[in-house]
Amino acid sequence: MVEPHTRYKLISRLVLYIALATIIGLLVGQVTLSLLVASIVLLAWHYRQLIRLQIWLWQMKKLTPPQGQGSWEGVFNGVYRLQRKNRKRLNQLADLLARFRLAAEALPDAAVVLDSEYNILWCNKLAQRLLGFLWPQDSGQRIDNLLRHPDFSRYLVQAKYGVPLELPSPVHEGRILEFRIIAYGEHQLLLIARDISRIRQLEGMRREFVANVSHELKTPLTVLQGYLEMMESMQSDDPMVARPVELMQQQTQRMKLLVEQLLALSRIEDEDDIDWAHEIDMGLLMKGLEIEAEALSLGRYQLKFECDPQIAILGNEFQIISACSNLISNAIRYTPESGSITVKWQAVSDGAMFSVSDSGEGIAAQHLPRLTERFYRVDTARSRQTGGSGLGLAIVKHALSHHHSELVITSELGQGSTFSFTIPSILIVQKKRID
Ligand code: ADP
Numbered sequence: 001m002v003e004p005h006t007r008y009k010l011i012s013r014l015v016l017y018i019a020l021a022t023i024i025g026l027l028v029g030q031v032t033l034s035l036l037v038a039s040i041v042l043l044a045w046h047y048r049q050l051i052r053l054q055i056w057l058w059q060m061k062k063l064t065p066p067q068g069q070g071s072w073e074g075v076f077n078g079v080y081r082l083q084r085k086n087r088k089r090l091n092q093l094a095d096l097l098a099r100f101r102l103a104a105e106a107l108p109d110a111a112v113v114l115d116s117e118y119n120i121l122w123c124n125k126l127a128q129r130l131l132g133f134l135w136p137q138d139s140g141q142r143i144d145n146l147l148r149h150p151d152f153s154r155y156l157v158q159a160k161y162g163v164p165l166e167l168p169s170p171v172h173e174g175r176i177l178e179f180r181i182i183a184y185g186e187h188q189l190l191l192i193a194r195d196i197s198r199i200r201q202l203e204g205m206r207r208e209f210v211a212n213v214s215h216e217l218k219t220p221l222t223v224l225q226g227y228l229e230m231m232e233s234m235q236s237d238d239p240m241v242a243r244p245v246e247l248m249q250q251q252t253q254r255m256k257l258l259v260e261q262l263l264a265l266s267r268i269e270d271e272d273d274i275d276w277a278h279e280i281d282m283g284l285l286m287k288g289l290e291i292e293a294e295a296l297s298l299g300r301y302q303l304k305f306e307c308d309p310q311i312a313i314l315g316n317e318f319q320i321i322s323a324c325s326n327l328i329s330n331a332i333r334y335t336p337e338s339g340s341i342t343v344k345w346q347a348v349s350d351g352a353m354f355s356v357s358d359s360g361e362g363i364a365a366q367h368l369p370r371l372t373e374r375f376y377r378v379d380t381a382r383s384r385q386t387g388g389s390g391l392g393l394a395i396v397k398h399a400l401s402h403h404h405s406e407l408v409i410t411s412e413l414g415q416g417s418t419f420s421f422t423i424p425s426i427l428i429v430q431k432k433r434i435d
Helices: 004-028 031-059 072-106 125-131 150-158 197-233 239-270 282-297 317-333 365-370 380-385 392-401
Strands: 110-115 120-123 165-168 176-184 188-195 302-307 311-314 340-348 351-358 408-412 416-424 428-430
Touching: 004 031, 031 072, 110 125, 120 125, 125 188, 150 165, 150 176, 197 239, 239 317, 239 392, 282 302, 282 311, 282 317, 282 340, 311 340, 317 340, 317 351, 317 392, 317 416, 365 408, 392 416
Parallel strands: 302 340
Antiparallel strands: 110 120, 110 188, 165 176, 176 188, 311 428, 340 351, 351 416, 408 416
């Protein structure tokens, strides 16, 4: 903005110039001609200043402007001030960018900045090493053109960034990478990839160790149990012998169940390569589960099975049986006698649903998110008393995750619980009805 006193100076100079031209005109008796000449001189002078400004702006590399004259002095100085301000801002921005890049380079993970169309805008050095990107050659490329894996393309299409994606490394054989995408700013995405091979390797070692120990424990336990059964059959009248034998038998039975559950869990964890050609006859499976439930219930519960035998599924039979039977045995164990338990297998809009509802003790809301953790129990003493291993729901969770499904728990304290899961339509085989 031009300051008021400068504006005043400019106008007064113009008035003075016109007055001078008028006086000269009056003196020579040619006012119009004098004014015309004065206007042409003024115009020429302004053009000259304009040309100087243009030359400075477009052709000269100097930051300082040429000395402005008259009314143009303010213009030259104003442009100079603006340019200096811009240059300072640019320097600040470049400084900030350099610092951001240094910070991104210091990250222990591969970082790639993407636009909303998944085109690469920038990546750090670790991304070049871990993902095999070339910089700057790959700038502007769509990331799925470089990371060619069907799961990665599906991940981008589904855009469910809350869950990380695990993929084999495109560069180093045998390595596993975990990808995460974080949306930020206006339609920008940050892709973070980290090498999790070591974590997976340690997990594998842990699983193997647990499986080996459990396997090794099986034989001594069977021997112990055999001898205890023999001692019990001898029917000693001495209470000093009979009671300890009974307790030992109970404890070996518990240990046996724990070992079996540990073995089942490691087997299910390892079996993530499902044979999708295998059809599970759910009608038959449900019949088996019903017989097992009757045996566990011993007539103390009202058991109801409502199953559609026409809905078969594709998957791993051992895993599905383990999941269903754990849910049914839990319902029986956590429901007081004469309570009711209903098991359903029926078609729903997005597949087929298995559910077990009981009229048992129910579970308080704060426990629900942690129930599927290994050895998590609402009431440890109660679980032991009912013969629980603390691994049942962990087994269910793993078995279901291999079948693109997850456990849904609804429960109300004192009212009962419903444990259910839905097998998606792609794994459903509808058998023909024979009327
Ligand atoms: P556990 O062998 O102890 O039953 P689970 O993993 O099968 O271990 O279950 C974890 C915990 O979830 C149990 O200890 C119990 O507290 C709770 N739970 C599972 N099923 C039910 C149910 N139907 N009703 C009430 N609580 C249940």
